[in-house]
Amino acid sequence: MEKRATIKDVAEAAGVGVATVSRVLSGGSASPSTRERVLAVAAQLDYRPSALGRNLRQRRTGGIGLLVPDLTDTFYAQLSEGVLACARAAGEPVVVGSTGGDPEQEAELVGMLLEQSVDRLIAVPTGGADTWAPALKAGMTVVFADRLPAEAAPDEPDAFTDLLLLDGLAAPPPAPRPLDAPAVLADDRAGVRTAVRYLRGLGHRRIAFLGGPGHERRAGAFREAVGAPVDEELVVFATGSRDSAYAAASGLFQSRPDLTAVVAGGNVLGEAAVLAARELDLRVPRDVSLVMYDDVPWAELCSPPLTVIAQPGRDMGYRAAELVLRGGPRRARSVTLPTELIVRGSCGPRRT
Amino acid sequence: MEKRATIKDVAEAAGVGVATVSRVLSGGSASPSTRERVLAVAAQLDYRPSALGRNLRQRRTGGIGLLVPDLTDTFYAQLSEGVLACARAAGEPVVVGSTGGDPEQEAELVGMLLEQSVDRLIAVPTGGADTWAPALKAGMTVVFADRLPAEAAPDEPDAFTDLLLLDGLAAPPPAPRPLDAPAVLADDRAGVRTAVRYLRGLGHRRIAFLGGPGHERRAGAFREAVGAPVDEELVVFATGSRDSAYAAASGLFQSRPDLTAVVAGGNVLGEAAVLAARELDLRVPRDVSLVMYDDVPWAELCSPPLTVIAQPGRDMGYRAAELVLRGGPRRARSVTLPTELIVRGSCGPRRT
DNA sequence: AAGCATGATGGAATCGTTTCCATGGAGAAG
DNA sequence: CTTCTCCATGGAAACGATTCCATCATGCTT
Numbered sequence: 001m002e003k004r005a006t007i008k009d010v011a012e013a014a015g016v017g018v019a020t021v022s023r024v025l026s027g028g029s030a031s032p033s034t035r036e037r038v039l040a041v042a043a044q045l046d047y048r049p050s051a052l053g054r055n056l057r058q059r060r061t062g063g064i065g066l067l068v069p070d071l072t073d074t075f076y077a078q079l080s081e082g083v084l085a086c087a088r089a090a091g092e093p094v095v096v097g098s099t100g101g102d103p104e105q106e107a108e109l110v111g112m113l114l115e116q117s118v119d120r121l122i123a124v125p126t127g128g129a130d131t132w133a134p135a136l137k138a139g140m141t142v143v144f145a146d147r148l149p150a151e152a153a154p155d156e157p158d159a160f161t162d163l164l165l166l167d168g169l170a171a172p173p174p175a176p177r178p179l180d181a182p183a184v185l186a187d188d189r190a191g192v193r194t195a196v197r198y199l200r201g202l203g204h205r206r207i208a209f210l211g212g213p214g215h216e217r218r219a220g221a222f223r224e225a226v227g228a229p230v231d232e233e234l235v236v237f238a239t240g241s242r243d244s245a246y247a248a249a250s251g252l253f254q255s256r257p258d259l260t261a262v263v264a265g266g267n268v269l270g271e272a273a274v275l276a277a278r279e280l281d282l283r284v285p286r287d288v289s290l291v292m293y294d295d296v297p298w299a300e301l302c303s304p305p306l307t308v309i310a311q312p313g314r315d316m317g318y319r320a321a322e323l324v325l326r327g328g329p330r331r332a333r334s335v336t337l338p339t340e341l342i343v344r345g346s347c348g349p350r351r352t
Numbered sequence: 353m354e355k356r357a358t359i360k361d362v363a364e365a366a367g368v369g370v371a372t373v374s375r376v377l378s379g380g381s382a383s384p385s386t387r388e389r390v391l392a393v394a395a396q397l398d399y400r401p402s403a404l405g406r407n408l409r410q411r412r413t414g415g416i417g418l419l420v421p422d423l424t425d426t427f428y429a430q431l432s433e434g435v436l437a438c439a440r441a442a443g444e445p446v447v448v449g450s451t452g453g454d455p456e457q458e459a460e461l462v463g464m465l466l467e468q469s470v471d472r473l474i475a476v477p478t479g480g481a482d483t484w485a486p487a488l489k490a491g492m493t494v495v496f497a498d499r500l501p502a503e504a505a506p507d508e509p510d511a512f513t514d515l516l517l518l519d520g521l522a523a524p525p526p527a528p529r530p531l532d533a534p535a536v537l538a539d540d541r542a543g544v545r546t547a548v549r550y551l552r553g554l555g556h557r558r559i560a561f562l563g564g565p566g567h568e569r570r571a572g573a574f575r576e577a578v579g580a581p582v583d584e585e586l587v588v589f590a591t592g593s594r595d596s597a598y599a600a601a602s603g604l605f606q607s608r609p610d611l612t613a614v615v616a617g618g619n620v621l622g623e624a625a626v627l628a629a630r631e632l633d634l635r636v637p638r639d640v641s642l643v644m645y646d647d648v649p650w651a652e653l654c655s656p657p658l659t660v661i662a663q664p665g666r667d668m669g670y671r672a673a674e675l676v677l678r679g680g681p682r683r684a685r686s687v688t689l690p691t692e693l694i695v696r697g698s699c700g701p702r703r704t
Numbered sequence: 705a706a707g708c709a710t711g712a713t714g715g716a717a718t719c720g721t722t723t724c725c726a727t728g729g730a731g732a733a734g
Numbered sequence: 735c736t737t738c739t740c741c742a743t744g745g746a747a748a749c750g751a752t753t754c755c756a757t758c759a760t761g762c763t764t
Contacts, residue, residue, distance in 0.1 A: 004490070006750060017714035022752060031712060051468045052408045053750030056719050061404065063447070063468075071432050072649070077423040084423070084450045088457070093468055095415070096448040098436045109440070116403045116415070116445055138356070242649065274653050296650075297424075297594065301626050303655030358720055369744035374722060383742060405720030408749050 005045040007053075014041040025049060055117070063093040064324055065113040065121040069101040069214070069240060073268050074296040075313050076124065079145060082317025083122055090325055101213045101240025103127030110135050120327060122320045125149040126213060132179050141327040144183035145320040146311075147214050182332040184320040186311040189221040191339030195263055195291045195309050196225035198341060203350035204261040204289060208234040208252055210273055211265035212245065218265045218293070234259060238269065245272035253280050253288070260288060260350050267294035274302060285348035295342055304345030312337050357397040359405075366393040377401060407469065415445040416676055417465040417473040421453040421566070421592060425620050426648040427665050428476060431497060434669025435474055442677055453565045453592025455479030462487050472679060474672045477501040478565060484531050493679040496535035497672040498663075499566050534684040536672040538663040541573040543691030547615055547643045547661050548577035550693060555702035556613040556641060560586040560604055562625055564597065567617035570645070574615060586611060590621065597624035605632050605640070612640060612702050619646035626654060637700035647694055656697030664689050 011018040014037050024030045024038040041047075055061050066083050068076040080096065087094045095118055097109040106126045113121060120141045125132060128150040136142055199207050209222040215237070223230045233256060238248035249272040252259070264270035270292030274284065282288050284304060292299065295310035316337055323332045363370040366389050376382045376390040393399075407413050418435050420428040432448065439446045447470055449461040458478045465473060472493045477484060480502040488494055551559050561574040567589070575582045585608060590600035601624040604611070616622035622644025626636065634640050636656060644651065647662035668689055675684045 007752095008750080011714095018751080019714055019716095019753075020712080023713090026752080028753095029711070034712080048463070048467050050750055052404075052411070052413065053719090054752070056404045056408045056721090056750075057752045059404070059719060066448075071423060071429040071436070072426060074424060074426065074429075077426075077429050080423050080448075081450055084448065088449070088461070091464065093447045093464060093470075094449070095445045096418075096432075096436065097440070097446070098433055105440070111400075112443065112445060115400050118445075271649055271653060297623055298648075298650035298653065301623060301650065301654045359722095360720080363744095370721080371723075371744055371746090372742080375743090378722080381742070386742080402720055405749090406722070408720080408751085409722045411749065 004050070005047045007047070007049065010038065010042050010045060010047050013045060014038045059117065060119050061117040063087075063095060063118055063120075064321065065118045065123075066094050066096045067099055067106060067109055067121065067123040067125075068096070069099050069124055069126060070268075071096075071098055073266065074298075075146075075267055075294040075311070078296075078313030079124070079317035079320075082314040082319075083321045084317075085314075086318045086321030086325070090321075092325070099126050101126050103131060107131045114138055114140070120324045122317075122324050124214070129179060132181070136180060141324055142179075142181040143320045143324040143327065143332070144181055144185075145316055146185065147217055148183055148185070149179060150214075150216065182323055182327075183334045184316045184323065185334065185336050186316065186339050187336050188218045188339070189224070191293075191309040191311070191341070192218055192221035192263065193225040194339070194341045196222065198307075198343070199261045199263075199289060199291065199347065202261075202289065202347060205350070206231070206234065206256070206259040207261045207263065208236070208256065208259045209263050209265065210245075210249055210252060210269045211235070211237045212269055213237070213240050215265035222263060238272070242268060242272065245269050246276055249273045249276035250279065253277060253282060261347070262288060262290050264290065264292040267292060267296045267299075270294070270299075270306065270308075274306075284346050286351065289347035289350075291341075291347060295340075300344065302346070306346045307344045308342050310340045310342050356402070357399045359399070359401065362390065362394050362397055362399050365397060366390045411469065412471045413469040415439075415447060415470055415472075416673065417470045417475075418446050418448045419451055419458060419461055419473065419475040419477075420448070421451050421476055421478060422620075423448075423450055425618065426650075427498075427619055427646040427663070430648075430665030431476070431669035431672075434666040434671075435673045436669075437666075438670045438673030438677070442673075444677070451478050453478050455483060459483045466490055466492070472676045474669075474676055476566070481531060484533070488532060493676055494531075494533040495672045495676040495679065495684070496533055496537075497668055498537065499569055500535055500537070501531060502566075502568065534675055534679075534686045536668050536675065537686065537688050538668065538691050539688050540570045540691070541576070543645075543661045543663070543693070544570055544573035544615065545577040546691070546693045548574065550659075550695070551613045551615075551641060551643065551699065554613075554641065554699060557702070558583070558586065558608070558611045559613045559615065560588070560608065560611045561615050561617065562597075562601055562604060562621045563587070563589045563617035564621055565589070565592050570617045590624070594620060594624065597621050598628055601625045601628035602631065605629060605634060613699070614640060614642050616642065616644040619644060619648045619651075622646070622651075622658060622660075626658075637698050638703065641699035641702075643693075643699060647692075652696065654698070658698045659696045660694050662692045662694050 007018050007021050011021045021038050024035050064087060071077055084094055099106040103126050122143050122145055124146045125144055132149050209219055211219050219235055236248050236252050238244040245268050253276055262273055264273050273290055277284055277288055284290050291307050293309050295308045299306040299308050319335055359370050359373050363373045368386060373390050376387050423429055436446055451458040455478050474495050474497055476498045477496055484501050561571055563571050571587055588600050588604050590596040597620050605628055614625055616625050625642055629636055629640055636642055643659050645661050647660045651658040651660050671687055
């Protein structure tokens with residue numbers, strides 16, 4: 001447990017000033033002879049610059065924060081792997097936090113990152129603008145992934161708002177100042193629309209949407225895809241936990257035995273739907289068809305293998321990390337990645 | 353993007369010295385009146401002490417490192433959630449790295465953590481003593497989870513060594529100095545033994561073990577459980593990737609069509625086994641019985657639902673975090689957590 | 705040959721905190 | 735009344751890097 005060599009030690013041993021050592025190590029100008037000598041001494045002392053000193057001087061920690069609702073959700077795990085891969089390539093450490101889908105915990109974690117002077121953050125947001133505006137105002141470079149904070153004005157108004165506007169029932173909302181942060185999203189609108197059309201094509205008319213926290217956007221896309229009139233009883237939300245997802249799925253099946261197809265807004269919801277259906281002796285796809293968000297490895301293991309809306313989770317993470325790392329003065333543009341409907345065996349024609 | 357208040361600002365505004373502010377904030381002695389005033393000013397200025405200054409002064413980053421092979425492996429995700437939960441309770445940030453099961457990347461990540469002065473680390477090790485001895489010597493408090501580094505002398509010599517010793521074929525190995533770090537492990541020996549006995553009880557005689565990197569301990573337990581003579585062809589190893597796992601599983605089934613049962617050393621291996629069996633038209637459990645390590649949520653979704661050896665992944669992570677946080681001068685004791693065989697539907701009687 | 709530009713170099717300031725130490729005042733004990 | 739003790743308090747020194755700036759030597763231009 002001998003203590004590490006500091007820049008001062010290197011400077012002394014090489015007979016130069018600390019400034020010179022610093023310059024050599026960070027690629028500044030130096031004569032070839034000194035450069036060589038310093039490098040040799042540094043190697044010999046096994047000198048590694050301490051991030052502590054550097055960080056303090058530069059008033060930023062370096063490294064990037066990553067906030068996801070739940071790592072055991074395979075999609076977020078994939079996304080995280082993408083972030084980690086990009087960060088490793090850049091040599092940056094990643095501080096990960098799991099919010100559990102709870103705005104309060106999320107806010108707490110943001111506070112912690114702020115305290116650590118982590119000034120670059122990738123987040124799958126749970127809370128709304130009230131959580132995120134402060135972070136942005138504190139100078140953090142934030143990139144959202146998978147979805148935007150609830151109150152942030154989406155680029156495209158959601159279907160529900162559209163309907164209201166069309167009906168002349170509501171004035172345009174006072175446009176809650178959009179959070180000034182780029183995002184990496186999947187094309188939910190297209191993904192859901194494709195899934196709904198596919199189910200429609202199989203003859204399904206009573207299609208339900210089973211969502212979790214943060215799936216409002218997908219729910220909106222779903223409403224839009226099924227078109228008015230939307231049977232709101234067929235749009236149900238669970239909270240973050242697996243138990244809640246199961247309860248929501250089971251409740252849905254029981255309260256509306258007339259439904260013939262379900263779109264699950266996330267893989268945890270899909271899992272719950274399969275379980276609930278089995279418990280209620282509903283056979284997939286004979287009695288109920290299922291399309292699940294996220295192409296997770298185990299989707300293929302189910303029986304029948306699940307038809308899914310695939311999102312490129314790993315890529316999304318990687319792209320988000322690229323954005324946040326580049327993230328200079330001019331804020332980066334958001335990017336939307338395509339989804340793909342992967343047809344396996346969990347959807348069948350409607351049986352009367 | 354106004355800059356944050358520093359301790360100096362608070363001191364000035366409160367009309368006291370910085371030392372006093374620091375003391376008040378960290379619970380040192382101060383008169384009630386000053387304490388109150390400082391607290392008020394701090395709150396009013398929204399002062400949050402910067403971890404940067406503190407870390408530099410204390411020559412350690414605080415926070416803990418976490419290294420796992422792959423976050424998309426649900427077991428490691430569970431373990432990580434446990435670590436994160438404990439760390440959040442303690443208000444400590446967690447720097448996560450994914451090694452991909454590659455000793456080189458692992459070593460690189462350890463180096464990065466060292467550079468960040470992260471001095472407490474929880475690791476699911478991939479590399480051997482050569483990776484870990486340096487980290488320990490550098491003064492890191494390391495807690496291993498799920499397994500020990502390869503070359504570290506296990507508390508209990510593995511079965512293979514035992515056999516050699518019994519046969520008088522080898523001198524006791526020169527006891528590679530055991531790494532001086534506690535670990536949180538599952539009781540692999542009992543877990544595997546229970547699984548093998550269960551399969552034996554169903555009539556299976558040719559049982560294979562399908563392992564991945566780091567499953568040597570489980571393989572050892574397997575050899576011990578099946579007893580000599582061990583058919584070494586029935587013990588196969590994949591490298592870290594899903595592809596490799598699939599290849600190993602498929603190769604195993606094809607090269608030894610006589611096997612009737614498989615123990616998979618991890619959930620990724622189990623997934624691969626199910627896939628490979630399906631591809632080869634082997635039916636589970638009719639043609640081949642399967643026991644998989646890790647009770648992951650999707651084990652129940654498979655058809656048939658998978659019989660598993662459950663490890664308390666979340667608990668393991670939580671305990672590891674407790675150990676590393678407590679981890680003071682006296683090194684903590686290792687802990688071994690129980691496993692449980694959860695019988696579902698993937699094992700059946702041997703059919704001839 | 706003198707002046708000027710260029711580039712290498714080291715000293716010192718800086719970042720924000722904790723902590724050591726000296727100071728001063730107040731209360732207690734003699 | 736004096737001396738001793740104790741505590742609140744603030745100044746200043748770390749911590750380990752980066753970086754500004756002044757200095758000095760060298761080589762080139764005029």
